[in-house]
Amino acid sequence: MSKPPMVIPPERVDELTKQIALDDPNSIIRFGQEAQGRATAAADAMLGAVRNEATGEAGDALSGLLATLRGFDVTKLDQKQGFMARLFNRAGAETAAILQRYEGVRGQVEAIGDRLETHRTKLMEDVERLERLYDATLTWFHALAEHIAAGEAVIERADKETIPAAEWEAEVGRDPLAPQRLRDLRAAREDLDRRVHDLRLTRQIAMQALPSIRLIQENDKALAAKIHSVLANTVPLWRTQLAQSLAIQRMREAGAAVRAATDLTNELLTANAEGLRRANAEARTEVERGVVDLESVQKANAALVATIEDSLRIAQEGRERRVAATKALGEAEADIRRALIAARPAGAPAGTAIRPSSGVSGRG
Template sequence: MSDKALEAAPERVAELAKRIDLNDPISITRFGQEAQGRATAAADAMLGAARNDAVGEAGDSLSRLLTTLRGFDVTKLDAKPGLITRLFSRAGAETAAILQRYEGVRSQVEAIGDKLDAHRTRLMEDVERLERLYDGTLAWFHALADHIAAGEAVLARTDKEAIPAAEWEAEVGRDPLAPQRLRDLRAAREELDRRVHDLRLTRQIAMQALPSIRLIQENDKALAGRIHSVLANTVPLWRTQLAQALALQRMREAGHAVRAATDLTNELLTANAEGLRRANVEVRTEIERGVVDLDAVQKANAALVATIEDSLRIAQEGRERRVAATKALGEAEAEIRRALVSARAPAPKKP
């Protein structure tokens, strides 16, 4: 509170002390109830801030956004040749597929980004409400302090003035009701002491609420700042990296096309040279051949020699068979002669 408010506190304490009448139990019971009633309002506000759906929804949306971005990690498009070969095996078709997938992911990112922006707005509104709640709780804390100070002042005055005077009247014995008034005064004093003690407990609750409000407020501001950072930095950086990766991929595809054309040119040159070489060998071989190949002459000569040798062998074999046949025929003829010579007519029988 301001210095002016602190200077006015003694006046408020005196004003509050006048509301306490030890002869009226109701005044003691009602003392500080209005200030304590603020505890319920503060507790409800704290509970509402703690259960604010915007915080949970913002965290969920932020997690979904980061998961979506990681699911389409553009930094891995140019990670290593093996991965590039798998991703862009069909060159232009693969690039088109990646662009199509990017459009789907971008729509998701934009939808989540709109939700995050709405959550951020709600979080900043909550920060402002919590600021007002903090100021109200601080005022509540000082009001309780004023009530406690007023109660303590009445207790001190009662202990110093009212009770000693009542005790003296009871001891003198002039008024037979003096002892009862003393007892009632002491009971009222104890009731006021308990009431002041309750106010001290309530003030402690108010004191604990202040850092709790700040903690929730700081968390809301940190989450809102994180959302702003993601929307302002992470998403644009992701898009920039994707654009760079696609540009590099198109350059790579162009390089592949140039290399393929160069390889084809080299293959054609090599194939033409090899074909020319084979044709030249075939033609020169035919040109250098004679009308009749030496191998054919040698084979024909060998066949002719073999034919002559076969004729001579067959003729020799024929002569040998004829000689053998002549000899066999002579022997057969001689045997026939011997058989004819040996054959005699049988001798006539005698009568």
Template sequence: MSENVRQKAEAALAEVEEISQAILPEPVAANEIIALDQADGPVSNEIKSRMDEIDMGDTNSIVAFGSGAQAELQEISQSMLQGVRNKDVGPAGDSLRNIVTTIRGFSVSELDVRRERSWWEKLLGRAAPFAQFTARFEEVQGQIDRVTDELLGHEHTLLKDIKSLDMLYEKTLAFYDELALYIAAGEEKLKELDEKDIPAKEAEVQAAAEDKQVITAQELRDLRAARDDLERRVHDLKLTRQVTMQSLPSIRLVQENDKSLVTKINSTLVNTVPLWETQLAQAVTIQRSSEAAAAVRDANDLTNELLTANAANLRESNKMIREEMERGVFDIEAVKQANADLIGTIEESLQIADEGKTRRAAAEEDLKAMEAELRDTLASAKSRRDGTGDNAGTAVPNG
């Protein structure tokens, strides 16, 4: 709620309390109509002045008897109804309901900013949860400001209506008392007609000459008809007074309802709306704290992971380095293997040399045998003394 609205609401609080404490006067009982002979001097004069308004020879004066007292009351009622439209019925209640609807529409589940967006939200390109929550909070704040400003306007309107109802109640009560005077005046006039004027007119008819009896009798009939009209008018005034009597508590009931609604609106503006805004602000702060705590937790988790990983890597690299440091230039196993291979190579070389020597000796024997065999064969062929032997013999050197 804006500071301007808050100041206006607090300024209206004194006026609300003043109006709520106002006590309206009570009307007198419906049957307490004081007759002329029982009234005191001032009231007696008021009754007589109203009796003087009646002209038994003028029907309009009888029909309009007592209507002048209602003129001011009608002016007040018309001024109250002048600006009323059907669309204005119940606006304050609508504004209160709008505030409740606005607050209820603010879902606390939207505060989970770590919630993964659904595939539908991603498809529609909706904002991240916290960005969406912030926008939603700003929207709710704006709605609350608008509705509270409307409520303040309704409050001023209701305060004006309550003051107007005070005037209407006072004028209605004055009209109610005025009707009592008119009823007393009418009844006194009827009593005067019944006891004096009509009997006197009847006597005048009896005493009239024959040629004037018809006219005098018509005057008597007109007087009796006027008397009946006055009686009906007085009866209507009694009914009007009774209805007026019933309208007084109705006005007070409407006024009490308006006072209650004004008090409720003012309490909502001064107490409830700031409380809602405080709760919403706390919700935002709590969520931001939760987000910060989550970030700190993630940082701590990352630190622990780095410490654990670095310790494991240090242990492994230290083991590797120490092992390499403790090794000689040549591994003894490699030297042993190289020595064994060298010995084997020498032994194989000796063995191969011995085998070659043996094979060469055997080959030499074979060569000698083959040479002897070839020589014997050639000698045998020469002894045959043929050309072939000579030719063959000349191709082989002598042994």
């Protein structure tokens, strides 16, 4: 069952921000690694769930059971040409043959039924394990969200406080190392921004894992319910139909040809009705399968929206980098101009600037 969204506690964000030091590159590299490491554990658990062969074996056993039941169809005996003639000549032999076949088929049905019950138990156990995996993945998702929020808080603080303060110190010029510290600070800020972006990608992976787990759960539950339905309804119904067919066979042995023909007609009508019911169920099942296509469209739409959002974000980041580069180039050009203006030869009086040489003597 789905859980309400978790609100990230501010104290948790404050705790995580303390792990980040812009003057320590290793702290940025290590930030969020533990939360990302849970991806491997979740992926291994997911692989263990999907590698479970219970689903495939259960489907094979279910198909085998249905094939066995269909292979022993008493109603088809009535469709053979000349059955009425054989009915009166060796009706007792027909009944004995049917009972003999029934004993052999019953053993097969019971064995397959036991296998199906075992598979159903395994499937329900898988459903419980997948529920635990879902909870673990959800915890992983929230941990990533906490780290992302902490990283964004540090980036915001750097943009509004730390970097502007370092820029002021560099512009004042009292400390010759201030420009280098400013550059290192900006580089650390960009490294942290990329680290937070990686965490966002990992969180997206966790978000995609959640519906995948639910889909596997739904399939397991649906197959387990189908097995239960077959064991509770199909097999008893098959035995009931067989008992009815044998009763009709014995009644024919003692009855008249008209009564036997009437029973045959009723049996054929019943078989046709059952065939219509099965055909209608199969047709309705195929019609309802359109829901899966809708889900695929929704997933594709979500992927397209995510792609557009990524494109917009990348473009915004490019614009921000270009603005920063333009500003840095302007500052570099201003520094060069100031250096040229301040340059003078040795012994020249203060305040006398050197005219830049143009390569012309000046006489003309």
